[in-house]
Amino acid sequence: MxxxxxxxxxxxxxxxxxxxxxxxxxxxxxxxxxxxxxxxxxxxxxxxxxxxxxxxxxxxxxxxxxxxxxxxxxxxNRLSYPEAYGQQITTATLLLSMNAISFDVACEARYALERACTQLAARRRTPDTLATMRAEIHRQSQPGLSDESFCASDVAYHRALVDSAGNPVLSYQLAGAVEAMQPLMNMITFTARSREAIVGLHIRIADGLERHDAEAAEDALTALEAYTLVLGRDVMAARAKS
Amino acid sequence: MxxxxxxxxxxxxxxxxxxxxxxxxxxxxxxxxxxxxxxxxxxxxxxxxxxxxxxxxxxxxxxxxxxxxxxxxxxxNRLSYPEAYGQQITTATLLLSMNAISFDVACEARYALERACTQLAARRRTPDTLATMRAEIHRQSQPGLSDESFCASDVAYHRALVDSAGNPVLSYQLAGAVEAMQPLMNMITFTARSREAIVGLHIRIADGLERHDAEAAEDALTALEAYTLVLGRDVMAARAKS
DNA sequence: TACATTTAAATGTCTGACAATTTAAATGCA
DNA sequence: TGCATTTAAATTGTCAGACATTTAAATGTA
Incomplete structure (x- = not known):
């Protein structure tokens, strides 16, 4: 035996x-x-x-x-998705924090993976997942929101985007990438202007999915990646100075 | 404390x-x-x-x-990439085998993730990663190869494709998806004709990357996904009959 | 039958001990 | 003094036996 x-x-x-x-x-x-x-x-x-x-x-x-x-x-034990998510997130978070992964590399990986979902999401998005995305967009537009709450809502938005693809294996894989980025994102202080820009791109992505227009959603996602990169680099530069 | x-x-x-x-x-x-x-x-x-x-x-x-x-x-302990790979693969494998994930869903997730790498890979592929891919293509063309060796070479080929993107976080994420599929792929008996078709698509992908032509590589990858799906469905149908 | 009680099996925890391993200090010697 | 050897100490690895706790089944009783 x-x-x-x-x-x-x-x-x-x-x-x-x-x-x-x-x-x-x-x-x-x-x-x-x-x-x-x-x-x-x-x-x-x-x-x-x-x-x-x-x-x-x-x-x-x-x-x-x-x-x-x-x-x-x-x-x-039957390994359930939530348990697998949890392990995935712990591992990915530690991998990032312990191996000096740069913001740029993590960002690139995350958005590359999200772009992989966009095609499927544009085809399969449901009223339900769209509603979740819209709700998070609405939350992000509230003026008094703390940076942390804004980040949490951002994560929820991206999870809904990923879930729109309707493939649980993809959702599982992406959970790690998205959540592991959160500590890095939390270092960013979001100004009113940058929030406005992000929310605008979130709307463009949701609109694209709603119209089943994968290309539009993908373009907006690419723009969001570029903008996130700029914000991240600003933070890193400010940190390096002090 | x-x-x-x-x-x-x-x-x-x-x-x-x-x-x-x-x-x-x-x-x-x-x-x-x-x-x-x-x-x-x-x-x-x-x-x-x-x-x-x-x-x-x-x-x-x-x-x-x-x-x-x-x-x-x-x-x-510093969580190293190999250790993280290992955990990722175990988790992904168990998740697939314990939750009755269909071949179609697993296949879709895997190729969606690989497509995410293609853009980056077309930009950053090195002579080294290209050589690895070509070497595996050569191995796959050997006539006497067992089904298992063919599958192993297939995995090595796809890992090289993923590594071409030059992003360790992506490589880590993809390792699980690619390797977890192997038990499912191992159920397929590859005929001479199907091997020829697969190798042809592998060559098209490598050629595309070599020419920095992301679109060509992506198209070939999509064709490979479609073909893998057909092979998988044939196996499932044959299994269901017996 | 229906309900309360007892029993047994299993995990959870504790105590105390010894073995194995590795480093650092102590010792002895030239 | 300087170096090799020995000794001691700290720490993890393993073991044996015991008791506590929890749970389900068996048993007994109205």
Missing amino acids: KIDPDNKADLSAQIAEAIREEIVAGRLIVDARLPSEAELADHFAVSRPTVREGLKRLAAQALIRTQRGANGGAFV | KIDPDNKADLSAQIAEAIREEIVAGRLIVDARLPSEAELADHFAVSRPTVREGLKRLAAQALIRTQRGANGGAFV
Whole structure:
């Protein structure tokens, strides 16, 4: 079934890996119950705490869930989209913050990915996703909005844009790119004029999608990318000076 | 510094979360040493095994690494691209296999993302990435190649295409989409005729990039998507019959 | 039958101990 | 003094056994 060589290093990692392989290979299917901790300890010839450490590793990746009590135990977890989003966002955020990714590179990646959705979104946008985008546009036009709220609304707007493509796999992929950019975007102080420009472009994108005009939406998105880049560079320049 | 409410559920998860927050907030920077397990146990008022379970959760996400011996301990890990790729691929693969994602949806997402790279790739392709693509095209033309090797070469070709865009964040995002598709692609049996068609399109894409002609490359990619879709549907139809 | 109680199984946590590993200090010697 | 060797200390890795907590099923009773 699953064995452990006499490699004496990192037993809990080996156990996690062995079980993970069973799962990805499909030998342990969703909602299947793993043997109890005591049985696993027996099977791998290790102690229960070691088994538990291995199981916690899998739990951290949302591969299993545990339930207490009789008939409890560890069960193979169906990786849901929200869980996958969460992991995607954490990983992408850390990757950006720990590897000195420049604003330009992150920005380019994000808008390239969003442009990938535009064609599909222009074809499939629903009244529902359009309404979400319009609602966020309205929020962004409020005068008293804080920079942070403006950013949050911006993220919501872009998520709605991505969701318009109607492809959950795309939405999942894009969630990381969009959300991971937020810390960088949050450093920007939005003036009334820059907000006006952004909202104007948001409207152009939404209008384009509503008319099923992919090219118009794409052009507006490209303009938004250029403008975001300028704002980001201003912030970086101001930071470098001080 | 970091506290733990009197919430008595899932202590190890709470500890992991507390430390994770310190890391993402930048209060624990890369290569910083965490307190020893004994100190953490003291601080959180739990036992050492509980602390260890929390630390293993973080280790599973490559957020920390541990070192034994004096001056050892747990250190904040720099999340490298290869590690991020790995997590991305595992997550994407499981998401696809566990959520009954159709071949069509996965295919659409993958090619939409790749198309996003094409514009950049046409501008920035280097002799190096072009050579990689040509080499894989050559491999794919060998007559005796197994289906599996053909698929592996296909993945390598598409990775080179993505890398041509010269944006590491894009490469990271796309790695998951491309590799997660491989199990689905592996179900396809490639006839000599279908291989010829695919290789022809691969050549058209490479030629387009070489000429800095983004439109030509994009067209060829769209044709490849359509053809992949047909092959996939044939497999699904044959499967449904048996 | 319906409801309350008991029992058993499983995870969650704690304590204490020992093994393995690595660094730094202490020691001994030329 | 200077260098090699030994020793000690700190830290993670692992183990054994125990108890607490939770949950569902089995049991008993009106």
